[in-house]
Protein backbone atom coordinates (compact mmCIF):
# COMPACT_ATOMS: atom_id res chain seq x y z
CA UNK A 1 0.00 0.00 0.00
CA UNK A 2 1.32 3.43 -0.94
CA UNK A 3 2.17 5.49 2.11
CA UNK A 4 2.63 9.18 1.32
CA UNK A 5 4.56 11.71 3.38
CA UNK A 6 1.41 13.29 4.83
CA UNK A 7 0.18 9.90 6.10
CA UNK A 8 3.53 9.25 7.77
CA UNK A 9 3.54 12.72 9.36
CA UNK A 10 -0.05 12.25 10.57
CA UNK A 11 0.81 8.86 12.08
CA UNK A 12 3.86 10.40 13.77
CA UNK A 13 1.78 13.21 15.24
CA UNK A 14 -0.80 10.73 16.59
CA UNK A 15 1.94 8.62 18.16
CA UNK A 16 3.43 11.72 19.79
CA UNK A 17 0.04 12.82 21.14
CA UNK A 18 -0.61 9.35 22.55
CA UNK A 19 2.83 9.26 24.15
CA UNK A 20 2.15 12.65 25.76
CA UNK A 21 -1.36 11.73 26.99
CA UNK A 22 -1.61 9.51 30.06
CA UNK A 23 -3.56 6.31 29.47
CA UNK A 24 -7.32 6.55 29.94
CA UNK A 25 -8.98 3.17 30.31
CA UNK A 26 -12.54 2.22 31.22
CA UNK A 27 -13.50 5.65 32.57
CA UNK A 28 -10.53 5.91 34.94
CA UNK A 29 -6.94 7.01 34.53
CA UNK A 30 -4.62 4.01 34.41
CA UNK A 31 -3.12 3.44 37.83
CA UNK A 32 0.38 4.51 36.90
CA UNK A 33 -0.74 7.58 34.93
CA UNK A 34 -1.55 10.87 36.64
CA UNK A 35 -4.47 12.87 35.37
CA UNK A 36 -3.51 16.02 33.47
CA UNK A 37 -4.82 19.10 35.25
CA UNK A 38 -5.67 22.58 33.99
CA UNK A 39 -4.96 25.35 36.46
CA UNK A 40 -6.76 28.55 35.49
CA UNK A 41 -4.86 31.32 37.24
CA UNK A 42 -1.17 30.90 37.94
CA UNK A 43 -0.90 33.27 40.89
CA UNK A 44 -0.59 32.56 44.61
CA UNK A 45 -3.05 29.70 44.96
CA UNK A 46 -2.91 28.30 41.41
CA UNK A 47 0.89 28.39 41.34
CA UNK A 48 1.13 26.73 44.76
CA UNK A 49 -1.41 23.92 44.31
CA UNK A 50 -0.53 23.35 40.65
CA UNK A 51 3.13 23.15 41.65
CA UNK A 52 2.31 20.48 44.24
CA UNK A 53 0.54 18.44 41.54
CA UNK A 54 3.54 18.72 39.23
CA UNK A 55 5.75 17.45 42.06
CA UNK A 56 3.33 14.52 42.47
CA UNK A 57 3.73 13.65 38.78
CA UNK A 58 0.67 15.32 37.23
CA UNK A 59 1.06 17.06 33.89
CA UNK A 60 -0.26 20.56 34.59
CA UNK A 61 -1.11 23.38 32.18
CA UNK A 62 -1.34 26.77 33.85
CA UNK A 63 -3.41 29.42 32.11
CA UNK A 64 -4.22 33.08 32.47
CA UNK A 65 -5.01 36.03 30.24
CA UNK A 66 -1.25 36.48 29.84
CA UNK A 67 0.26 32.98 29.54
CA UNK A 68 3.64 34.46 28.63
CA UNK A 69 3.86 35.79 32.21
CA UNK A 70 3.62 32.20 33.49
CA UNK A 71 6.92 31.21 31.82
CA UNK A 72 9.06 31.62 34.98
CA UNK A 73 6.62 29.46 36.97
CA UNK A 74 6.58 26.59 34.46
CA UNK A 75 10.34 26.75 33.89
CA UNK A 76 10.89 26.43 37.63
CA UNK A 77 8.51 23.45 37.83
CA UNK A 78 10.07 21.48 34.97
CA UNK A 79 8.84 19.50 31.97
CA UNK A 80 5.48 18.39 33.41
CA UNK A 81 4.42 22.04 33.64
CA UNK A 82 3.19 24.03 30.67
CA UNK A 83 1.62 27.44 30.15
CA UNK A 84 -1.21 28.13 27.74
CA UNK A 85 -4.38 30.02 27.06
CA UNK A 86 -7.50 29.22 29.07
CA UNK A 87 -8.97 27.39 26.05
CA UNK A 88 -5.80 25.28 25.64
CA UNK A 89 -5.71 24.42 29.33
CA UNK A 90 -9.38 23.40 29.40
CA UNK A 91 -8.76 21.07 26.46
CA UNK A 92 -5.66 19.65 28.20
CA UNK A 93 -7.03 19.01 31.69
CA UNK A 94 -8.99 15.95 32.81
CA UNK A 95 -9.81 18.17 35.78
CA UNK A 96 -9.59 21.92 36.30
CA UNK A 97 -8.62 24.13 39.23
CA UNK A 98 -10.13 27.60 39.07
CA UNK A 99 -7.81 29.98 40.89
CA UNK A 100 -8.70 33.44 39.62
CA UNK A 101 -10.19 36.47 41.40
CA UNK A 102 -13.91 35.83 41.90
CA UNK A 103 -14.87 38.91 39.88
CA UNK A 104 -13.61 37.03 36.78
CA UNK A 105 -16.16 34.20 37.21
CA UNK A 106 -19.09 35.71 35.25
CA UNK A 107 -16.88 36.44 32.22
CA UNK A 108 -15.07 33.09 32.52
CA UNK A 109 -18.39 31.24 32.56
CA UNK A 110 -19.69 33.20 29.55
CA UNK A 111 -16.54 32.83 27.44
CA UNK A 112 -15.64 29.24 28.28
CA UNK A 113 -19.04 27.80 29.20
CA UNK A 114 -18.97 25.19 26.42
CA UNK A 115 -15.51 23.91 27.45
CA UNK A 116 -16.42 23.90 31.15
CA UNK A 117 -19.59 21.89 30.58
CA UNK A 118 -19.25 18.43 32.16
CA UNK A 119 -15.71 19.15 33.44
CA UNK A 120 -14.66 18.32 36.97
CA UNK A 121 -13.83 21.77 38.36
CA UNK A 122 -12.16 22.36 41.71
CA UNK A 123 -13.21 25.85 42.70
CA UNK A 124 -10.81 27.69 45.01
CA UNK A 125 -12.23 31.17 44.62
CA UNK A 126 -13.31 33.41 47.48
CA UNK A 127 -15.36 36.55 47.04
CA UNK A 128 -14.30 39.68 48.88
CA UNK A 129 -16.10 43.03 48.73
CA UNK A 130 -12.92 45.03 48.15
CA UNK A 131 -11.83 42.99 45.13
CA UNK A 132 -15.02 41.42 43.80
CA UNK A 133 -17.71 44.03 44.59
CA UNK A 134 -21.35 42.88 44.54
CA UNK A 135 -20.36 39.22 44.03
CA UNK A 136 -19.25 39.13 47.67
CA UNK A 137 -22.77 40.03 48.86
CA UNK A 138 -24.27 37.48 46.46
CA UNK A 139 -21.94 34.74 47.76
CA UNK A 140 -22.78 35.73 51.31
CA UNK A 141 -26.55 35.47 50.83
CA UNK A 142 -26.83 32.63 48.27
CA UNK A 143 -23.80 30.70 49.51
CA UNK A 144 -20.50 30.48 47.62
CA UNK A 145 -21.35 27.04 46.17
CA UNK A 146 -24.60 28.21 44.59
CA UNK A 147 -22.93 31.39 43.36
CA UNK A 148 -20.10 29.51 41.65
CA UNK A 149 -22.62 27.05 40.16
CA UNK A 150 -24.58 29.98 38.74
CA UNK A 151 -21.59 31.51 36.95
CA UNK A 152 -19.81 28.26 36.00
CA UNK A 153 -23.04 26.52 34.94
CA UNK A 154 -22.64 22.97 33.66
CA UNK A 155 -19.31 22.32 35.38
CA UNK A 156 -19.11 19.45 37.89
CA UNK A 157 -18.11 21.72 40.73
CA UNK A 158 -16.24 20.86 43.89
CA UNK A 159 -15.31 23.61 46.29
CA UNK A 160 -11.71 22.93 47.37
CA UNK A 161 -8.50 24.70 48.40
CA UNK A 162 -10.34 27.93 49.19
CA UNK A 163 -10.20 27.74 52.97
CA UNK A 164 -6.54 28.48 53.73
CA UNK A 165 -3.85 30.90 52.68
CA UNK A 166 -1.50 29.64 49.96
CA UNK A 167 1.46 29.94 52.33
CA UNK A 168 -0.21 27.50 54.71
CA UNK A 169 -0.73 25.04 51.85
CA UNK A 170 2.91 25.43 50.80
CA UNK A 171 4.17 24.87 54.36
CA UNK A 172 1.90 21.96 55.21
CA UNK A 173 1.85 19.85 52.04
CA UNK A 174 3.03 16.29 52.78
CA UNK A 175 3.98 17.34 56.31
CA UNK A 176 5.08 14.67 58.73
CA UNK A 177 2.44 13.51 61.20
CA UNK A 178 -1.29 13.84 60.56
CA UNK A 179 -2.02 15.60 57.29
CA UNK A 180 -3.64 19.01 57.11
CA UNK A 181 -7.36 18.72 56.26
CA UNK A 182 -8.77 20.31 53.13
CA UNK A 183 -12.55 20.68 53.30
CA UNK A 184 -14.35 19.90 50.04
CA UNK A 185 -18.00 20.10 49.05
CA UNK A 186 -19.88 19.13 45.91
CA UNK A 187 -23.02 17.52 44.56
CA UNK A 188 -21.33 15.17 42.06
CA UNK A 189 -19.97 11.98 43.66
CA UNK A 190 -17.49 11.19 40.85
CA UNK A 191 -16.23 14.75 40.82
CA UNK A 192 -15.74 14.56 44.60
CA UNK A 193 -13.70 11.38 44.12
CA UNK A 194 -11.46 13.06 41.55
CA UNK A 195 -11.06 16.08 43.84
CA UNK A 196 -10.22 13.82 46.81
CA UNK A 197 -7.43 12.16 44.81
CA UNK A 198 -6.06 15.53 43.77
CA UNK A 199 -6.20 16.82 47.35
CA UNK A 200 -4.24 13.74 48.51
CA UNK A 201 -1.74 14.05 45.67
CA UNK A 202 -1.12 17.66 46.71
CA UNK A 203 -0.25 16.41 50.19
CA UNK A 204 -3.42 16.91 52.24
CA UNK A 205 -6.39 14.92 53.57
CA UNK A 206 -9.77 15.68 51.99
CA UNK A 207 -12.77 16.05 54.28
CA UNK A 208 -16.11 15.92 52.47
CA UNK A 209 -18.34 18.37 54.28
CA UNK A 210 -21.43 17.76 52.12
CA UNK A 211 -23.10 18.96 48.92
CA UNK A 212 -22.29 22.25 47.25
CA UNK A 213 -24.50 24.14 49.69
CA UNK A 214 -22.34 22.88 52.58
CA UNK A 215 -19.47 24.97 51.15
CA UNK A 216 -21.03 27.84 53.11
CA UNK A 217 -19.54 26.27 56.21
CA UNK A 218 -16.00 26.96 55.04
CA UNK A 219 -16.45 30.01 52.88
CA UNK A 220 -14.57 33.19 53.71
CA UNK A 221 -15.88 34.62 56.97
CA UNK A 222 -17.32 31.31 58.25
CA UNK A 223 -15.93 29.90 61.52
CA UNK A 224 -14.31 26.94 59.71
CA UNK A 225 -12.47 29.12 57.22
CA UNK A 226 -8.71 29.45 57.52
CA UNK A 227 -8.14 26.69 60.04
CA UNK A 228 -5.05 24.51 60.09
CA UNK A 229 -6.52 21.27 61.45
CA UNK A 230 -6.19 17.54 60.92
CA UNK A 231 -8.93 15.49 59.25
CA UNK A 232 -10.37 14.12 62.54
CA UNK A 233 -10.43 17.66 63.96
CA UNK A 234 -12.11 18.97 60.80
CA UNK A 235 -14.74 16.18 60.80
CA UNK A 236 -15.56 17.02 64.40
CA UNK A 237 -15.83 20.73 63.64
CA UNK A 238 -18.10 20.10 60.63
CA UNK A 239 -20.04 17.33 62.37
CA UNK A 240 -19.40 14.78 59.61
CA UNK A 241 -18.60 11.08 59.90
CA UNK A 242 -15.54 9.44 58.33
Ligand SMILES: NC(=O)c1ccc[n+]([C@@H]2O[C@H](COP(=O)([O-])OP(=O)(O)OC[C@H]3O[C@@H](n4cnc5c(N)ncnc54)[C@H](OP(=O)(O)O)[C@@H]3O)[C@@H](O)[C@H]2O)c1
Nearest residue numbers: 041042043044045064065066099100102104125126165166
Ligand atom coordinates in the same frame (compact mmCIF):
# COMPACT_ATOMS: atom_id res chain seq x y z
N1 LIG B 1 -4.06 33.81 47.88
C1 LIG B 1 -4.52 32.86 48.67
O1 LIG B 1 -3.87 32.49 49.67
C2 LIG B 1 -5.83 32.18 48.36
C3 LIG B 1 -6.21 31.07 49.13
C4 LIG B 1 -7.40 30.42 48.84
C5 LIG B 1 -8.21 30.89 47.80
N2 LIG B 1 -7.83 31.99 47.10
C6 LIG B 1 -8.70 32.45 46.01
O2 LIG B 1 -8.09 32.05 44.79
C7 LIG B 1 -8.34 33.03 43.77
C8 LIG B 1 -7.01 33.52 43.25
O3 LIG B 1 -6.30 34.16 44.28
P1 LIG B 1 -4.72 34.43 44.15
O4 LIG B 1 -4.32 35.05 45.43
O5 LIG B 1 -4.03 33.23 43.67
O6 LIG B 1 -4.71 35.55 43.00
P2 LIG B 1 -3.47 36.10 42.20
O7 LIG B 1 -2.20 35.75 42.85
O8 LIG B 1 -3.77 37.53 41.92
O9 LIG B 1 -3.53 35.28 40.80
C9 LIG B 1 -4.64 35.36 39.98
C10 LIG B 1 -4.34 34.66 38.68
O10 LIG B 1 -5.52 34.63 37.88
C11 LIG B 1 -5.25 35.13 36.58
N3 LIG B 1 -6.46 35.75 36.07
C12 LIG B 1 -7.09 36.86 36.53
N4 LIG B 1 -8.20 37.10 35.83
C13 LIG B 1 -8.29 36.10 34.91
C14 LIG B 1 -9.22 35.80 33.88
N5 LIG B 1 -10.29 36.57 33.64
N6 LIG B 1 -9.00 34.71 33.12
C15 LIG B 1 -7.91 33.93 33.33
N7 LIG B 1 -6.99 34.16 34.29
C16 LIG B 1 -7.19 35.25 35.06
C17 LIG B 1 -4.09 36.10 36.78
O11 LIG B 1 -3.34 36.30 35.62
P3 LIG B 1 -3.69 37.44 34.55
O12 LIG B 1 -4.05 38.68 35.33
O13 LIG B 1 -2.42 37.57 33.76
O14 LIG B 1 -4.82 36.91 33.73
C18 LIG B 1 -3.27 35.33 37.82
O15 LIG B 1 -2.48 34.34 37.19
C19 LIG B 1 -9.18 34.12 44.43
O16 LIG B 1 -10.55 33.89 44.17
C20 LIG B 1 -8.87 33.97 45.90
O17 LIG B 1 -9.92 34.41 46.73
C21 LIG B 1 -6.66 32.63 47.35
